[in-house]
Amino acid sequence: MTVPGLVQALLARPDGHTIAYDAVPGAAPTIVFLHGLKSDRGGTKADALVAHCAAKGYGFVRFDMFGHGQSSGAFEDGTITRWVDDALAVIDRLTQGPLVLIGSSMGGWVGLKAAMARSERLAGFIGIAAAPDFTEDLMWAELSDAQKDALMREGFIELPSEYDPEPYRINRALIEDGRKNLVLRDAIPIHCPVRLLHGQQDTSVPWQIALSLAETLEAPDVQTILVKDGDHRLSRPQDLKRLTDVVDDLIAQVRG
Numbered sequence: 001m002t003v004p005g006l007v008q009a010l011l012a013r014p015d016g017h018t019i020a021y022d023a024v025p026g027a028a029p030t031i032v033f034l035h036g037l038k039s040d041r042g043g044t045k046a047d048a049l050v051a052h053c054a055a056k057g058y059g060f061v062r063f064d065m066f067g068h069g070q071s072s073g074a075f076e077d078g079t080i081t082r083w084v085d086d087a088l089a090v091i092d093r094l095t096q097g098p099l100v101l102i103g104s105s106m107g108g109w110v111g112l113k114a115a116m117a118r119s120e121r122l123a124g125f126i127g128i129a130a131a132p133d134f135t136e137d138l139m140w141a142e143l144s145d146a147q148k149d150a151l152m153r154e155g156f157i158e159l160p161s162e163y164d165p166e167p168y169r170i171n172r173a174l175i176e177d178g179r180k181n182l183v184l185r186d187a188i189p190i191h192c193p194v195r196l197l198h199g200q201q202d203t204s205v206p207w208q209i210a211l212s213l214a215e216t217l218e219a220p221d222v223q224t225i226l227v228k229d230g231d232h233r234l235s236r237p238q239d240l241k242r243l244t245d246v247v248d249d250l251i252a253q254v255r256g
Contacts (some may be wrong), residue, residue: 003054008251011063013095014243019086019096020070021063024050029098029254031247033112034087034107036131038164039152040069044235045104045128045243051106052244060252063090065110068075076156078134079110079177087114090211101251105131105205105232112183114188115252123254126246127196129232131205132213133185139170151175162203184216193221193253195246199230201240 005025010018022041031053033046041062053060065083067075087110091099099121105109108130115122131138139159143151149159151172158167195219198210207226214222225246230239 002077003050005054006050011089013086014091017066017072019063019066019090021061021090022050023094024054024058025061026053026057026059028059028096028101029085029251030061030090031062031100031102032087032095032111033062034101034103034111035062035065035068036105036107037131037134038075038161038168039104040064042069043104045240048240049102050242052247054142056248056251058247060088060094061090061094063087072185077172077173079174080113080181081177082180083110084113084117087111088117091118097121098254100124100126100247100254102126103130104128106134108132108247109134109181109183112188112190113181114191115182116183116188119190122190122192124192124248124250125190125194125215125241127194127210128200128234128243129198129202129205130196130210130213132183132209134179134205135175136182137184137209140175141176184212188213188217190217191219193250194219194223195250197227197234197243197246198224199227199232199234201228201230202232204232233238233240 007023046062064071065072101111108127109132156171185215196210198207200207214224
């Protein structure tokens with residue numbers, strides 16, 4: 001896919017690791033896309049967004065988190081804290097001015113943490129099947145006692161994935177670090193306009209989580225858009241059109 005003005009580069013981190021990113025220059029607010037677990041910046045939704053933003057003249061950045069895509073590091077060594085640090089490095093070093101964060105699945109959780117850390121710059125937030133607290137509520141809670149014992153004893157377990165022929169190797173550190181980053185237990189101090197899209201046929205992240213998130217956010221302007229026949233990916237043509245329409249509407253509202 002050829003996108004006018006697209007810059008592809010690596011962002012160096014202090015520990016020697018690198019974050020692979022794409023950036024498109026454009027008008028504020030800058031949109032930052034955060035991908036999901038075991039996904040990357042080249043997914044269908046990210047491709048649709050970068051093309052749309054370039055066509056509309058919106059500033060846009062997408063990146064691969066630690067252990068994903070073309071960024072360095074091993075997936076098994078990733079944690080929510082590390083991925084939030086990646087997001088903040090991208091925000092601080094590659095963007096200026098107001099931001100709209102778009103988080104898909106795990107990226108929704110990472111995006112919420114980044115949004116709270118940079119609240120003074122946050123103009124809007126969009127969640128796509130956002131999965132806050134998934135390590136505790138969707139992983140740990142669904143493990144059998146035998147699996148929990150194995151995880152604590154061996155330091156990891158392997159879980160099957162419906163999206164990848166290879167199982168996910170989940171480390172104990174991911175679960176324990178997740179507990180330090182839970183957001184649905186208290187009010188979330190985000191006050192910008194928020195849009196939450198979620199498919200009701202999502203077998204990975206129950207759509208009811210979108211309702212819990214909407215209730216927990218302090219923002220008065222929160223809209224939850226449930227797609228009755230939509231799955232977790234929300235990557236069909238009609239889903240992508242809905243997403244870009246939501247982006248356009250939110251940008252128009254932010255700009256006034």
